[in-house]
Amino acid sequence: MAKRPTEETSLNAKRLLSLIKPHWKGLSVATFALFVAAGISLLYPQAARIAIDDVIKAGQTTDMKMLGLGLLGIFAVQAFFVALRYYLFTVIGDRIVADLRKSLFSALLAQEMGFFDDNRTGELTSRLTSDTQAIQSAVTTNVSMGLRYGAQAIGGVAILFVTSVKLSLVMIVAVPLVIGTAFFYGRMLRRLSRKVQDAIADSTSVAEESIGGIRTVRSFAREEHERENYDRDIERSFDIAKIRARLGAFFTGGITFLGYGTIAVILWLGSLMVIDGQMTPGELAAYILYTLFVAVALGVLSGLWTDFMKAVGAGERVFELIDRLPNFDVADDPRHDAPKTGHVALEGVTFRYPTRPEVAALADVSFEVRPGEKVALVGPSGSGKSTVANLVARFYDPQEGRVRIDGYDIRDWDPDVLRSAIGMVAQEPVLFSGSIRSNVVYGRLGAGDDEVVDALRAANAWEFVSDFPDGLDTVIGERGVRLSGGQKQRVAIARAILKDPAILVLDEATSALDVESEALVQAALEKLMEGRTTIIIAHRLSTIANADRVVVLDRGRVVEKGTHQELMGGDDVYRRLVESQQLLGG
Numbered sequence: 129m130a131k132r133p134t135e136e137t138s139l140n141a142k143r144l145l146s147l148i149k150p151h152w153k154g155l156s157v158a159t160f161a162l163f164v165a166a167g168i169s170l171l172y173p174q175a176a177r178i179a180i181d182d183v184i185k186a187g188q189t190t191d192m193k194m195l196g197l198g199l200l201g202i203f204a205v206q207a208f209f210v211a212l213r214y215y216l217f218t219v220i221g222d223r224i225v226a227d228l229r230k231s232l233f234s235a236l237l238a239q240e241m242g243f244f245d246d247n248r249t250g251e252l253t254s255r256l257t258s259d260t261q262a263i264q265s266a267v268t269t270n271v272s273m274g275l276r277y278g279a280q281a282i283g284g285v286a287i288l289f290v291t292s293v294k295l296s297l298v299m300i301v302a303v304p305l306v307i308g309t310a311f312f313y314g315r316m317l318r319r320l321s322r323k324v325q326d327a328i329a330d331s332t333s334v335a336e337e338s339i340g341g342i343r344t345v346r347s348f349a350r351e352e353h354e355r356e357n358y359d360r361d362i363e364r365s366f367d368i369a370k371i372r373a374r375l376g377a378f379f380t381g382g383i384t385f386l387g388y389g390t391i392a393v394i395l396w397l398g399s400l401m402v403i404d405g406q407m408t409p410g411e412l413a414a415y416i417l418y419t420l421f422v423a424v425a426l427g428v429l430s431g432l433w434t435d436f437m438k439a440v441g442a443g444e445r446v447f448e449l450i451d452r453l454p455n456f457d458v459a460d461d462p463r464h465d466a467p468k469t470g471h472v473a474l475e476g477v478t479f480r481y482p483t484r485p486e487v488a489a490l491a492d493v494s495f496e497v498r499p500g501e502k503v504a505l506v507g508p509s510g511s512g513k514s515t516v517a518n519l520v521a522r523f524y525d526p527q528e529g530r531v532r533i534d535g536y537d538i539r540d541w542d543p544d545v546l547r548s549a550i551g552m553v554a555q556e557p558v559l560f561s562g563s564i565r566s567n568v569v570y571g572r573l574g575a576g577d578d579e580v581v582d583a584l585r586a587a588n589a590w591e592f593v594s595d596f597p598d599g600l601d602t603v604i605g606e607r608g609v610r611l612s613g614g615q616k617q618r619v620a621i622a623r624a625i626l627k628d629p630a631i632l633v634l635d636e637a638t639s640a641l642d643v644e645s646e647a648l649v650q651a652a653l654e655k656l657m658e659g660r661t662t663i664i665i666a667h668r669l670s671t672i673a674n675a676d677r678v679v680v681l682d683r684g685r686v687v688e689k690g691t692h693q694e695l696m697g698g699d700d701v702y703r704r705l706v707e708s709q710q711l712l713g714g
C-alpha cells in the first residue's frame with residue numbers, strides 16, 4: 129500500500145537515525161563533550177557583561193588580568209572537548225556509512241538474476257557511492273552539530289528570557305517563523321534531492337557503459353554520441369540542482385534577514401530600555417551576544433536540517449534496495465548434500481524472462497542428460513540454448529515444469545550447494561582484475577599453488593603462465609585485457625577444472641581462434657569434460673559429432689533429438705543448420 133509522503137519521510141528519517149543506535153556508548157561520550165563545550169561557550173557573554181559593568185567601570189586592571197587568564201583556561205578546556213566531540217562523531221559516522229555500504233552490497237549480491245536484467249550496473253553502483261555519500265554527511269558531523277547548536281539555541285533562549293522577558297517577546301515571533309520555514313523547505317528539498325540522485329545515477333550508468341565498452345565506442349567513433357548522452361543526463365541533474373539552489377538561496381536569505389532583523393529590533397528596543405534605566409549597558413551587550421548565539425545556532429540548524437532532508441531523499445534509494453527481498457524461493461528445508469551422479473533432466477519446462485514476459489524463451493522443453501554423458505544443444509540464434517544453461521544453474525526458475533538433478537527438483541537444493549556442483553564456461557569468459565592465481569582459485573577458494581598449477585597444466589595454460597616473469601602472480605587487467613582470447617579461455621577452463629563440478633555447462637566460443645590456440649582450447653575442454661555430465665552449447669560440427677546426443681532447439685522448443693548421424697538422416701532444422709553452414713566446421 130502506498131504511504132503518504134510525510135509518513136514516508138518520517139519513516140526514512142527514523143531509519144536514518146536508527147543507524148546510530150548501536151553506537152550509543154561512543155555517542156554518549158561525544159554528547160557529554162558536546163554539552164560541556166556548548167555550555168562553556170554560553171559563559172562568554174557573561175564575561176563580557178562583567179568586563180563592561182564591573183571591571184571597566186571600576187578601572188580594575190588586575191581583575192581584568194584574572195578574568196582574561198581565567199577565560200583562556202576555560203577555553204582551553206573547551207577546545208579539548210570540541211576536539212573529542214569532533215573525533216568521536218566523525219569516526220562513528222564513517223563507521224555507520226561503511227556498514228551501510230556493506231549491507232547494501234550484500235543485499236545487491238543476494239538479488240535474483242531478473243533484478244540485474246532490470247537495473248543498470250551504473251545505477252546500482254551509484255547507490256553504493258553517491259547515495260551513501262549523501263547519507264554520510266547527515267549522520268556524521270551533522271548529528272553532532274545539530275545537538276551542539278540545538279543546545280546552544282535552547283540554552284541561549286532560556287538565558288534571554290531570564291535576562292529580559294520584555295525583550296525576549298521579539299523571539300516569540302522570530303523563532304517559530306524560522307522553524308516553520310525550515311520545515312517547509314526541508315520537505316521540498318527531500319523530493320528534489322531524490323530526483324537529483326536519480327539523475328546522477330542515470331549519468332553514472334551512461335559513463336560506466338561507455339567506459340566498459342570503450343573499444344566498441346571507439347571502433348564506431350561514437351565518442352561524441354556518448355558525450356552527448358552523458359552531458360544530457362548531467363545537465364538534467366544540474367537543472368534540478370539549480371532549482372534546489374534557488375530554493376536554498378531564498379531560504380538562506382530569508383533566515384539571515386530574520387536573524388539579523390531580530391538583532392536590529394533588539395538593539396533598538398534594548399537601547400531605549402538602557403536609556404530608561406531598565407537595563408545596564410553590560411546586560412544589553414550580553415543580551416545581544418546571546419541573541420547572536422541563538423541566531424547563529426538557528427542558521428546552522430536550518431542548514432543541517434536541509435542536509436538531513438537531502439540525506440532522507442538519498443536514504444530512500446538506499447533502504448529500498450537493502451529492504452528488497454530477492455524474488456527467489458529457497459526450500460524450507462533445502463538439501464545440503466552435493467549432487468553426486470550429475471543426472472540432469474528438464475521436464476516440460478516453459479520459461480519467460482521476467483523482463484520479457486510476452487515471449488516464451490523455452491516452451492515445454494524436455495530432455496535428459498545421463499551421468500557422464502555429453503549432450504550438444506544446437507539451434508538457430510535466439511532459440512533458447514543459453515536459457516537452458518541459465519535454468520540448469522538456477523539463475524532463473526521456470527514458470528512451468530521442472531529441472532531435476534539426480535532426480536530432485538533443483539528448487540529443493542540449497543542454491544549454493546547446487547551451484548558448487550555446476551561448472552560453467554562462457555563463450556567470452558569473464559576474468560576479474562587481480563592475479564592469475566586469484567582468478568583460478570576463484571573456482572575453489574583455499575586451493576594451494578600446486579593445485580592451481582595442476583589445473584593450469586590440465587587446461588594447457590601453464591606453459592604461457594610460467595613464461596610470464598611473475599608466473600601465477602601476473603596481474604591481469606580489469607577483464608583480463610592483457611591476455612589473448614584463447615589464453616583467457618584456458619584460464620577460465622583451469623578455474624572450472626579446479627572447481628571440479630559434477631555437471632558442466634559449456635558455451636562454445638563462436639569467434640574463431642587461430643588454429644593452434646583453438647587446438648589447445650579444444651584439448652583443454654576435452655580434459656575438463658572427462659567423466660562429467662556435460663551440456664554444451666555447440667557451434668562447431670566437430671563438437672556435435674563428438675557428443676553422445678544432440679538436442680535441437682528452435683524458437684524455444686525441442687524439435688529434434690538424436691545423434692548427429694541420426695539427425696543428418698532427416699531433413700529438418702538440424703540438417704538445414706548443417707547445410708547452410710551456420711555451424712562452424714573443424
Ligand SMILES: Nc1ncnc2c1ncn2[C@@H]1O[C@H](COP(=O)(O)OP(=O)(O)OP(=O)(O)O)[C@@H](O)[C@H]1O
Pocket residue numbers: 245481482483484487489507508509510511512513514515516
Ligand atoms: N536476460 C534476458 N532477458 C530477456 N530476454 C532474454 C534474456 N536473455 C535472452 N532472452 C531472450 O530469450 C530468447 C532465447 O535466448 P537465448 O539467449 O537462450 O538464445 P540462444 O539460443 O542462446 O541464442 P544465441 O545462439 O544467439 O546465443 C531470445 O528471444 C532472447 O531475446
